[in-house]
Amino acid sequence: MKAPLLILRKDLLVLRRSPALLGVLIAYPLVIALLIGLTAAYANAKPRVAFVDLDGIPPHVTVAGHSFNVDHLIDDVAKNVEIVRMSQSQAEQQLRSGRVAAVVTVPKGFVAELKGLVSSPHLTLATGTGGITPRVRQQMQALVYNLNRKLQSAFIQADLQYVNLLLNGGSGTVLGHKFSILGLAGTAEQLRQLPPSEQRAKIQDFVHDARLALALTGNAIRATAAPIELDEVSGEGRSSALSAQVQAYGLAITITFLGVLLAAGALAAERDENAIGRLVRGLVGFGQLVAAKIGLAVTVAFGLGLALLLGFGIAVEIGDVRGGQPWQRLPLVMLGVVLAGAAVGAVGALIGALARESRTASLVGILVVLPIVFLGLVPKEIVPAAGWISDAFPFVHAVRFFASALYDASPWDVVLPEGAWLIGLGALFGVLARLSARRLAA
Amino acid sequence: MSAAPLLAAREVSRTFGDHVALAPTSVEVRPGEVVGLVGPNGAGKSTLLAILAGALPPTSGSVELGAGVRAGWMPQRPAHYGRLSARQNLELFSRLEGVGDPSAFLARFELPDDGRPATALSVGNRQRLDLAISLLGDPQVLLLDEPTAALDPRQRRRLWETAATVRDEGGAVVIVTQHVEDLEHVADRVVALIDGVVVFTGTVPEYLRSEIAGALR
Numbered sequence: 253m254k255a256p257l258l259i260l261r262k263d264l265l266v267l268r269r270s271p272a273l274l275g276v277l278i279a280y281p282l283v284i285a286l287l288i289g290l291t292a293a294y295a296n297a298k299p300r301v302a303f304v305d306l307d308g309i310p311p312h313v314t315v316a317g318h319s320f321n322v323d324h325l326i327d328d329v330a331k332n333v334e335i336v337r338m339s340q341s342q343a344e345q346q347l348r349s350g351r352v353a354a355v356v357t358v359p360k361g362f363v364a365e366l367k368g369l370v371s372s373p374h375l376t377l378a379t380g381t382g383g384i385t386p387r388v389r390q391q392m393q394a395l396v397y398n399l400n401r402k403l404q405s406a407f408i409q410a411d412l413q414y415v416n417l418l419l420n421g422g423s424g425t426v427l428g429h430k431f432s433i434l435g436l437a438g439t440a441e442q443l444r445q446l447p448p449s450e451q452r453a454k455i456q457d458f459v460h461d462a463r464l465a466l467a468l469t470g471n472a473i474r475a476t477a478a479p480i481e482l483d484e485v486s487g488e489g490r491s492s493a494l495s496a497q498v499q500a501y502g503l504a505i506t507i508t509f510l511g512v513l514l515a516a517g518a519l520a521a522e523r524d525e526n527a528i529g530r531l532v533r534g535l536v537g538f539g540q541l542v543a544a545k546i547g548l549a550v551t552v553a554f555g556l557g558l559a560l561l562l563g564f565g566i567a568v569e570i571g572d573v574r575g576g577q578p579w580q581r582l583p584l585v586m587l588g589v590v591l592a593g594a595a596v597g598a599v600g601a602l603i604g605a606l607a608r609e610s611r612t613a614s615l616v617g618i619l620v621v622l623p624i625v626f627l628g629l630v631p632k633e634i635v636p637a638a639g640w641i642s643d644a645f646p647f648v649h650a651v652r653f654f655a656s657a658l659y660d661a662s663p664w665d666v667v668l669p670e671g672a673w674l675i676g677l678g679a680l681f682g683v684l685a686r687l688s689a690r691r692l693a694a
Numbered sequence: 695m696s697a698a699p700l701l702a703a704r705e706v707s708r709t710f711g712d713h714v715a716l717a718p719t720s721v722e723v724r725p726g727e728v729v730g731l732v733g734p735n736g737a738g739k740s741t742l743l744a745i746l747a748g749a750l751p752p753t754s755g756s757v758e759l760g761a762g763v764r765a766g767w768m769p770q771r772p773a774h775y776g777r778l779s780a781r782q783n784l785e786l787f788s789r790l791e792g793v794g795d796p797s798a799f800l801a802r803f804e805l806p807d808d809g810r811p812a813t814a815l816s817v818g819n820r821q822r823l824d825l826a827i828s829l830l831g832d833p834q835v836l837l838l839d840e841p842t843a844a845l846d847p848r849q850r851r852r853l854w855e856t857a858a859t860v861r862d863e864g865g866a867v868v869i870v871t872q873h874v875e876d877l878e879h880v881a882d883r884v885v886a887l888i889d890g891v892v893v894f895t896g897t898v899p900e901y902l903r904s905e906i907a908g909a910l911r
Binding site: 254255258262265266269270525526527528529530531532533534535536690693694 | 744747748749750751765767769771772773774775776777778782786787789790791811827
């Protein structure tokens with residue numbers, strides 16, 4: 253094993269003496285990981301929605317006897333969108349230019365119709381085109397749903413006041429007209445003062461039944477308004493930027509890029525440097541050479557993986573984010589880093605042996621890694637073929653290993669099979685690289 | 695010339711795709727001789743030398759290295775790590791060869807020891823570095839591919855001395871060269887190749903009188 257270690261030491265020395273190359277090799281995958289992280293975070297970002305008030309809604313609106321602060325109400329219900337007030341012309345212009353994802357317009361007479369409690373007023377939603385539109389539409393539907401939930405309780409209370417009038421009598425107002433009614437309780441009292449008769453008995457029965465039925469109205473209205481209630485429990489998991497998937501993808505992308513490119517470039521460079529002839533004359537065997545390049549991928553993956561994990565862990569501590577076990581699971585994740593580094597290093601060694609020239613190997617390495625990474629990002633449930641192809645390369649197994657090792661309460665059900673995948677794929681690609689390495693001396 | 699050969703190629707050939715770089719060729723290198731390999735560009739000299747060195751597998755035939763015999767090889771193109779300094783290259787290859795501190799080679803071949811990467815050295819320095827690496831394992835057989843191409847006259851003389859020392863100590867040298875001067879100073883025997891085929895084998899005076907030598911000049 254002395255010869256592979258000497259070649260590995262030489263490669264690390266070469267890397268140390270090539271700071272620009274090392275910098276690019278480290279920065280490139282980190283930038284890719286960061287971009288994917290930002291994309292993931294963007295998926296949870298609030299789209300900007302213009303709010304056009306053609307009705308001149310006052311700061312406070314009283315509906316069904318309840319006063320609402322309009323701005324507070326909008327802030328309260330607009331959880332997933334950023335509402336920005338603007339004029340109609342501004343909104344139309346910004347929608348065309350894409351600066352807002354949608355425009356919500358409150359038409360004239362909206363508040364009056366709302367206060368009337370007779371018909372439902374309408375809001376108008378105008379959306380642009382593009383991939384975000386369905387998401388904005390869903391979020392605006394959610395906003396209107398939340399708004400309706402807020403108003404609904406006020407309406408129910410108003411309706412129940414009318415029911416109460418029917419039951420107990422009193423004064424009320426409908427469409428601005430005041431009225432007084434006797435109510436069922438008063439009617440029953442009046443009936444008791446009449447002489448007994450068959451007619452009185454029938455009316456008393458009706459009043460009795462009606463009072464019983466109306467007493468249940470409150471719960472019936474609430475149940476009808478919301479047949480199913482969803483109780484929300486606020487989560488204490490990590491923020492999206494530090495979520496398990498983003499960490500796992502960041503780590504796996506970094507290791508995959510570095511491992512493949514380093515191993516491929518370093519093996520092909522032995523031929524570029526014309527040193528391969530000296531080495532294979534009995535100093536270093538082809539298998540030892542491949543092992544040295546896999547060792548290079550593992551060593552660099554270990555160093556960079558540890559730095560990334562420490563960075564994630566410190567960020568979690570500073571942010572006081574709960575969920576996951578960044579420190580306790582460090583040894584298990586690092587085991588995954590070693591296995592993933594070896595597997596991607598073997599893929600890189602195979603590419604280097606086939607390409608035979610370091611520039612070609614680097615180019616082919618990038619051309620191979622990019623689709624592997626992007627295939628790994630496609631959910632298996634959506635495109636099964638992407639899942640099958642991904643399974644044949646180490647990337648997706650590394651992602652699953654890291655995600656499980658970092659966060660699953662019982663990671664062994666995932667870590668063991670994914671670790672076995674990484675070992676198996678590493679061995680397979682390593683053997684193929686060893687067989688192909690003869691081409692370097694030809 | 696009756697001693698057992700230190701190194702022998704038996705009907706070795708080499709093709710690259712459809713191109714025959716070397717037709718089946720047999721060469722023996724015996725103790726105490728320096729063999730000059732001559733021929734025009736593309737004749738197959740470097741291919742034969744790389745096959746003798748074990749750096750290039752032959753398409754057919756075999757190479758036999760005497761029991762316990764070590765061979766050193768200096769290829770035509772620089773064969774060391776350009777990012778590493780001369781010292782780092784020598785240290786790496788000496789460790790791979792399993793020999794001690796290579797500092798003496800730095801002084802012997804007048805190589806710079808200032809940490810510069812090998813790519814920053816002159817062509818002559820890089821050629822001397824290659825020669826030093828090929829001698830690290832104290833080889834009995836030295837295989838040199840146009841070793842004097844970039845050397846100044848003083849370094850060229852030192853190379854002839856090195857080759858003579860290996861020969862005088864019972865070893866052997868195979869030297870690929872385009873220079874008659876190299877043959878006259880160190881070679882005992884000449885093998886001429888044209889288009890991958892051996893067209894002449896004989897002593898240096900015989901070669902110099904031959905039509906082949908005239909054609910190659």
